[in-house]
Amino acid sequence: MLDDFQIDQPIVYKTLLNAIQKNTITHAYLIELNGYSKGLDFAKTFAKYLLCPHHYTNALNCKECYQCKTIDDGNFLELKIIQPDGQWIKKEQLEELQQEFNRKALVGNQKIYIIDGADKLNTYSANSILKFLEEPVPGIIAILLVENAYQVMNTIVSRCQVLSLKKENYTINSDFSLKKRLAYYSFHTLEDIENFLQTEESDQKIECMVEYLNYFEKKGYQTIIYKNKAFLETFPDKNSLYLVFNWFILYYKDVLNYQLGKKIDYFKEYENSIMEIAKENTILSISQKIERILELSEKIKYNVNATMLMDKLVIDLMEVKK
Numbered sequence: 001m002l003d004d005f006q007i008d009q010p011i012v013y014k015t016l017l018n019a020i021q022k023n024t025i026t027h028a029y030l031i032e033l034n035g036y037s038k039g040l041d042f043a044k045t046f047a048k049y050l051l052c053p054h055h056y057t058n059a060l061n062c063k064e065c066y067q068c069k070t071i072d073d074g075n076f077l078e079l080k081i082i083q084p085d086g087q088w089i090k091k092e093q094l095e096e097l098q099q100e101f102n103r104k105a106l107v108g109n110q111k112i113y114i115i116d117g118a119d120k121l122n123t124y125s126a127n128s129i130l131k132f133l134e135e136p137v138p139g140i141i142a143i144l145l146v147e148n149a150y151q152v153m154n155t156i157v158s159r160c161q162v163l164s165l166k167k168e169n170y171t172i173n174s175d176f177s178l179k180k181r182l183a184y185y186s187f188h189t190l191e192d193i194e195n196f197l198q199t200e201e202s203d204q205k206i207e208c209m210v211e212y213l214n215y216f217e218k219k220g221y222q223t224i225i226y227k228n229k230a231f232l233e234t235f236p237d238k239n240s241l242y243l244v245f246n247w248f249i250l251y252y253k254d255v256l257n258y259q260l261g262k263k264i265d266y267f268k269e270y271e272n273s274i275m276e277i278a279k280e281n282t283i284l285s286i287s288q289k290i291e292r293i294l295e296l297s298e299k300i301k302y303n304v305n306a307t308m309l310m311d312k313l314v315i316d317l318m319e320v321k322k
């Protein structure tokens with residue numbers, strides 16, 4: 001079920017759930033795999049979620065309805081999966097699909113096709129997909145899977161909502177340094193991970209982040225006056241702010257782990273600070289702080305004023321009763 005991907009793919013999971021709840025499912029998705037090994041599984045699960053008549057009411061996903069059962073058996077006519085026939089996805093494969101989809105759906109009113117390997121569309125098949133996408137037919141949803149969006153014609157990409165999966169989190173090896181753990185957590189591509197690992201700036205960022213939270217936990221509102229400016233010099237843009245807000249969450253999660261008697265996952269190197277924060281906070285207050293940070297981090301995607309954002313962070317966290 002879709003919930004199975006909540007941990008591997010928190011962002012895409014949330015985006016899709018949101019779209020389902022708000023009824024804003026679009027007619028075409030391009031899913032970038034970025035090295036994620038279960039992309040097709042993910043696409044099928046998403047399709048099943050949309051096709052199952054119970055998904056709106058039954059959060060646990062049914063597995064029992066006709067749709068779910070036949071999808072699991074691979075016999076559901078309104079879900080087609082197209083994979084390269086030899087080296088390419090051929091035009092004939094898509095013509096066949098078009099013909100099949102032209103008839104009325106036998107069950108329900110939705111049809112979904114998944115193109116597994118959208119980079120394997122040749123000129124002809126790419127053009128017939130393009131036609132599909134340019135003149136969407138109500139009730140038909142396309143899901144295209146590809147390693148990276150740049151492998152697909154721009155004209156196709158621009159007609160899809162692009163979703164970026166991330167490589168599964170490596171089991172965090174206890175030998176990994178904090179930097180390496182954060183790198184694997186924070187970035188999707190090996191190139192970004194390497195970049196992060198190779199720059200010294202990353203160490204300063206990590207240090208700055210930990211120092212900031214530790215200072216806040218001791219001094220509260222003073223953080224606004226004494227820390228926010230320097231903090232924003234280290235994290236000057238949207239991307240880096242989004243990144244550091246995720247680290248804040250990891251840090252507080254470690255505090256929570258400590259409070260619950262579990263092992264510290266990420267910031268082992270700062271065990272003493274984590275212990276102190278754990279003592280000064282209740283489990284409830286740490287959970288609430290995590291929630292506040294999550295809410296604020298959502299706003300970073302829009303045009304927020306960074307100074308106001310950081311002030312608001314301190315104020316919001318101070319509102320949480322210890």
Ligand SMILES: [Zn+2]
Pocket residue numbers: 052053054061062063064065066067068069
């Ligand atoms: Zn079902």
